[in-house]
Amino acid sequence: MDNQEEVSAFLKSRRAKITPEQAGLPVYGQRRVPGLRRGEVAMLAGVSVEYYTRLERGNLAGASDSVLDALTQALRLDDTERDHLYALARAAGTCPARGRRRPKKTTVRPSLLRIVEGLHDQPAYVRNHRMDILAANPLARALHCELFESEPVNTCRFVFLDPRATRLYPDWERVAREGVGVLRVEVAKNPYDRELSNLIGELSTRSDAFRTMWGAHDVHVFTAGTKRFLHPAVGEMELVHESLDLPCDDGLSITVYSADPGTPAADGLKLLASWAASQQQEPAAERSGTEG
Template identity: 85%
Template sequence: MDNRAEVSAFLKSRRDKVTPEQAGLPVYGQRRVPGLRRGEVAMLAGMSVEYYTRLERGNIGGVSDSILDALAQALRLDDTERDHLYALARAAGTRPARARRHPKKTTVRPSVLRIIEGLHDQPAYVRNNRMDILAANPLARALHHEVFELEPVNTCRFVFLDPRATRLYPAWERVAREGVGVLRVEVAKNPYDRELSNLIGELSTRSDAFRRMWGAHDVHVFTKGTKRFHHSAVGELELVHETLDLPNTDGLSITVYSADPGTPAADALQLLASWAATQNQTEDEAASQTDTEH
């Protein structure tokens, strides 16, 4: 894949974010660039201006780890950004794998399903690298009940294309930027994933907000943190989440939400469980009535 444009845009976006003061450089007169100049990056990374210019033009294939490390240090990249730079370098100049006529369907192992089903008081779900939710326990379905009305169940599509997302996520801007950052990371790691490319193309076409955030070239990896929800039935919840990659899978991960005992969030989760049980009972009764009529 010729990813030179992607590499160039990422390096320039990171260069624009670092000020001379942050880099410990003196500032003289007016500057025409928002961050560092190319020559300043080159000096900080211990390379010639010509060589750095070549890298920023996207010619990063075959570059040594020491050069990438020097570049990451000069641009003050965090761990996620550094890993993204390495992924871009690995992808540069590689050849695509032979395309499958019918993409392989990713399945969730029964043992993983048993894990999330066993978490009765914690919302838990399994997702793939495109943010499709492939499996979820009842409490996760209740927490994201609006998202589960989509087919396929995809959190990024919901965030950018469903107007209810700004109500479910009070910190919508943060949630949206993190989702875009995850997709940006996945594109570098899986440059020939056709379904991933189709998703990004769809969101770019249909959402101005997605196009704006995608153009920032920010990256993100879900590990742990907090997320606020405004559920239509139980109100506000602020939950802790942990995301763990599942080994020997095609980019699957498991996310679990929880709340400290005795907190308002814990009380809200109990209320959510009661609401979910009521909803399930109503659905079962409706299905039973339909079967009787037929």
């Protein structure tokens, strides 16, 4: 990914989202551009128009924290957008040859596997920054049974390229936009990740929806929230999810789904566990019959 293009498109997209009224600026005459003008952003950030123009053309290298904070305030960035801006600024000073070093093969530590597999009544999985699921317990595999039918198991590829995703996720558009936002964040952190670039290129080529959402330059970070599922065997469930980054495992995070006790979703998870157990028993019974 070209860092300068990423910087330029991100700053332009944030500038276009703010009206002069929101920024507390007077409006005179007909405006030919959406949102704020470059000069207005420069004034709000306390920098010259020439300097802001250079920044918006993609040259963030050398921008100080005070300048980045001023841009954050002028463009009314939220915490995720601010972190994204800082990541873009850090990448601007990275040597491409150094950044393109072959990445280490990611493995999930045995102790982490034990934690995931020990959550018998909660779907849990470990994913990397490209949205590949690297490890999952049986309940997570049952919850995302259609996702696990392909290799590699990648949630964004499933969301945009498998038509069954619109059924599994009743709120498909929100799920899709959040996934795209996560990839945007990761591109800023890993601008020379070839596998990440290949994934984005594949999705952009094969999915009109992805291409449109990617062009919005919105960013997202998974933390906590709720997600609705319409499982083919269990029906609808609204589950709470928690996503935690793993500091000792660069780029990895763990996601756990749960439901409040006594709710329909909790009953749904119990039914899901029973269905998962039956799915495991059927192949075993088939093998036994073949051996007999």
